[in-house]
Each structure stands twice: as C-alpha cells, then as structure tokens.
Amino acid sequence: MKSVAQHLMWFLPMLWLGMVLAISFLETPLKFRAPGVTTALGLGIGRIVFRALNTAESVLAVVLLAAAVVLGSPGGVWVWLGLAVGVLLVQVAVVRPPLSRRSDRVLAGEELPRSTAHYWYIGLEVVKVVVLIGLAIIVAP
Template identity: 75%
Template sequence: MESVAQHLMWFVPMLWLGMVLAISFLEAPLKFRAPGITTELGLGIGRLVFRALNSVEAVLAAVLSAAAVVIAPTGAVWAWLAVTVVILVVQLGVVRPPLSRRSDRVLAGEELPRSRAHYWYIGLEIAKVIALIGLAIHAAP
C-alpha cells in the first residue's frame, strides 16, 4: 500500500498539471477564437469545463492528501501539497464565486469589462502549476 501511495504522490501531480495546462492555458483562451463562438457560448462552455476540472482537482487533492497520510513524506512534500491545496481552495471558495456571478450577468445580457477576479484566477493557476511541479519533484520515488 505504501508503494502505491508513493507512486501516487508523483503521478497525481503530473496528471493534475497536465489537466491545468491543457484546460486553463490552451482550451480556455482558444475557444473564444473559434469561428462562430460568441461570448455567451464561450462562457457557457467554460463554466462546464471549469466545473468539471475543479471537481476532478478536488478529487485529486483528496487522493494526494490520503497518499501523504499513508507514506508520511518529507516536510517539503507536505509544504508543496499544502500550497497546492490552499491555492485550489482559494480559487474555488474566493475567486470562482465572483466569476460565476459575473458570468451570470453577462449571460443575462449585461456588457461588462473583464473582472479583476479573472486575473486573480489566472495568477493562481500559474502558482498552482509551480506548486504541482514542486510537489512532483519532491515526491518523486
């Protein structure tokens, strides 16, 4: 069991990293450049995709936390894991709610400038990428 948990501590951050890079830094900006995609359609797609991503991220965070309890890793691994989880919690609990309210307003027909919360979310995604890389490096078997 400990061997499986040890491998999960490296594999799961790499899987999570790939998902964040593919969705946040590839799919999200590119969808608005596709022919025929309106702001409303792009927001609708984005909401579905990010809701799914965030749900999977929460599961991956739980898997990593459970694996860490099993193997009792070094302090560096705990620190990188804590940073990663805190970033996710801030994104979901602090930044996403205003973004959701804003997208509700845009979908209702209001024209609004880009919100500061969007920039915070992007900044936190960059920080999460760094944290996931740090976690994988320190947890490598």
C-alpha cells in the same frame, strides 16, 4: 500499499498539472477564437469545463492527501501539497464566486468589462503550475 501511494504521489501531481495546462492555458483562450463561439457560449462552456476541472482537482487533492498520510510524508511534501490544495481552495471559494456572478450577468445580456477576478484566477493557475511541479520534484522516486 506504500508502493502504490509512492507512485500516486508522483503521478497525480503530473496528471493534475497536465489538466491545468490543457484547460486553463490551452482550451480556454482558444475556445473564444473558434468560429461562431460567442462570449455567452464561451462562458457557458467555460462554466461547465471549470466546474468539472475543479471537481477533478478536488478528487486528486484528496487522493494525494490520503497517499501522503499513508506514506507518513516528510514536512517538505506537506508544504508543497498544502500550497497546491490552498491555491485550489482560494480559487474555488474566493475567486470563482465573483466570476460566476459576473458570468450570470453577461449571460443575462449585460455588457461588462473584463473583471480583475479573471486576473486573480490566472495568477493562481500560474502559482498552481509551479507548486505542482515542485511537489512532483520533491516526491520523485
């Protein structure tokens, strides 16, 4: 069981990192450049994609926490893992609700400027990328 947990502790942060990089830093900005994609359509797609991403991230976080418990991971691992989970929680519980309310308004036809919540979400994504790399390095076999 420990061998599986050890492999998960390295593999899952890298999987999580790949998902964040692919969706947040590649798919999201590019979708608005695609022909025929309106702001409303892009926001609708984004809501679905980010809900799925955050769900997948939550599952990965739970599995990583379980693997860390099974392994009796040292404090450094818990710090990096706690930071990753903490960033995700802030994004989902603090930043996404205002973004959702804003996208509801835009989808209802209001013209709104870009919100500062977008910048917070992007900043937290950058932090998450660094933290996931740190986690993978500290648990590397």
